[in-house]
Amino acid sequence: MACRKNAYRGMVEASEWNQKQQEERNVILAKEEKEQRLFWTPTLVFDACCTQWLKHGREVYGHTNNRALIQGCSGGCGKDHPRITLDYHNTEGAIAVLSHNLDPFVKYFDSLVSQNLAFCQRKNDNNVGNFNDERCYFLIGYLATIKEKLEQSTTTNFDSHLIKVSPTALAASRRAHERYTEQEELEQEFKRRKVTEQFPVVDNDLLVSVLDVCHQHYSFRDHLDLLEIAWMRISNKIFAKYAAKTASSRIRQLRLSYSVLLEGGAEEEDDHYKDVEDQGRNCYVVSQYVSRSLHTVVSSRLPLTALENHVFVPDDETKEFDFSVNEISSGPRLLIRLYLEDGANTYLSCLPEKDCLYSDLLEVARFYFNPCEIDREGMYTSSNFKYNVTSLTQTDGSKTGKFCIQSFQFDFRDFLGVYVRKKLPKAKENLQEIKKKRPITTKEKEYVKAIAKAARESPGNSQAFQGMKGW
Structure with missing residues (x-):
């Protein structure tokens, strides 16, 4: 009889403890939802979204006040999981698609538009008042850099779970920028050779005068580091003369x-x-x-x-x-x-x-x-x-x-x-x-x-x- 009483008492205490834990969890979740509701506006869009997803992402186990607490969403909430999808197309370049027109998302990318770093296009331009209409932003820059700036922005709370980008898109962006930089270097080299061909004979007197001015006004001292001075010494005799003076001055x-x-x-x-x-x-x-x-x-x-x-x-x-x-x-x-x-x-x-x-x-x-x-x-x-x-x-x-x-x-x-x-x-x-x-x-x-x-x-x-x- 005593064993049954003890077992019953234990079941009651466990039930009360679980109920207390659930009440504390509900208080924490209510507080989080209130905070999220203030940040993730407008309300019409926020009500359709999962609060736990916006705050924590996928379900993880955490601790608060030395007690276990499940944070995040397991996927069974039945609500939307907003995110920004980054992609790269060979013709359009870097693209960001907003799944939901939440104000923090929109304000961040609209600020890029105002800086001429992006331009916006709705999937349905005639449906401007629809909050659920996806927005597409065409971005200028390297996709990896865009992703890093999104995650490290001090004015937003865009954790990595809110940003989706595939390795394929990152690789395509990298290859495109490699081709661009190579083309840019070739164009610079072509311009340099063109200028050199236009002036095949160097006016040594003019060069000496220019170098004299640079040396007397400390341009070499203030703008050339030791490596550049050393490379200047082995370029030609005229440059070597002034490089030697600058090197001696550095030592003194x-x-x-x-x-x-x-x-x-x-x-x-x-x-x-x-x-x-x-x-x-x-x-x-x-x-x-x-x-x-x-x-x-x-x-x-x-x-x-x-x-x-x-x-x-x-x-x-x-x-x-x-x-x-x-x-x-x-x-x-x-x-x-x-x-x-x-x-x-x-x-x-x-x-x-x-x-x-x-x-x-x-x-x-x-x-x-x-x-x-x-x-x-x-x-x-x-x-x-x-x-x-x-x-x-x-x-x-x-x-x-x-x-x-x-x-x-x-x-x-x-x-x-x-x-x-x-x-x-x-x-x-x-x-x-x-x-x-x-x-x-x-x-x-x-x-x-x-x-x-x-x-x-x-x-x-x-x-x-x-x-x-x-x-």
Whole structure:
């Protein structure tokens, strides 16, 4: 008897719980319908449409207030499911057909009409007052881009379930735009050749005058990036002359600095493996193999001044650094880091290559040397930098002394190598973004290939910069 009572009580509680859940669901659905009714006007068209479809699309299971809630429409509601159908025809181009004349649909495409990006045609022009009459819009542009703008519009709520486009239509649009871009490139090439044929002889004096004006008024500096200057140097003798001047000017305007670090050091609790240089503190330097090693910062970001022949010297040429090594253990080594300072709030922030090079501090070179290899006082040259050992004392297998940095060699080829290796990933990424919006042109492909070629021909290799600050 007790079991029956418990079973009956359980059935009553379950029934009450289900009824409560249904009431809560009805409240949520009523609230959603009210919100949808305000957005999806006019009422005459909205009443024939499924609210759950407009809000969520196909049926899915969701959660609200830690409770399961079925959202969307299973297809058995008996009401209409409005959507925008995108298609592509070889003669008409991109087409959008509205299944229902809901105001958000109509307003979006009418705004394109007002911008001359589309024109509208009803299936029955004589039945203008009929809300259920399908509208057809002929659109200008690439179908994939049109679809992306529809889904990402901030003024509408057009989720993907409200937009229907077949892969066949997207492929047809892509092929048509590829043919269009190829034809456009051929026409531009034909016009260029026609102009060249009309003026077969170049007036060198006039060309020199024009280039003089461009150089004196900083047109080359403000509008040509390092790659364009490099390509200008190999075009012809006249252009090469002005490109060399511009390249030298770019190098002289650089703001370089250097840091001196010593391998090893006592770990501190607040290090947290950071590559932050504070004089006298620890710094974890990332190698090209992505491993971290502890260094002690002797001096950080000391300024350099540009001289002739692409040589940079310290502002304080007399600044000395101590070293003390044990010849048996062959260490510790010294690390010299060369930085390209950021160009914030300077004229460098206006140059074409500002985003690649001057948006943040950028490490452009590293030089390791082992004091154990020092056997005399005097000048030493090691991998594009010179240092002077001012004092040296050797006792019982150890060496102590002082040295000062004399100069760094950093020419236009080194600078170009840094730039193209920073620019190449950005150019490839930009090419992929263009592919999403429209077919890429031959010139865009060739441009990225030219950057990759310049990177291969530049000094060093891309792995040499791996682990450096700013990369």
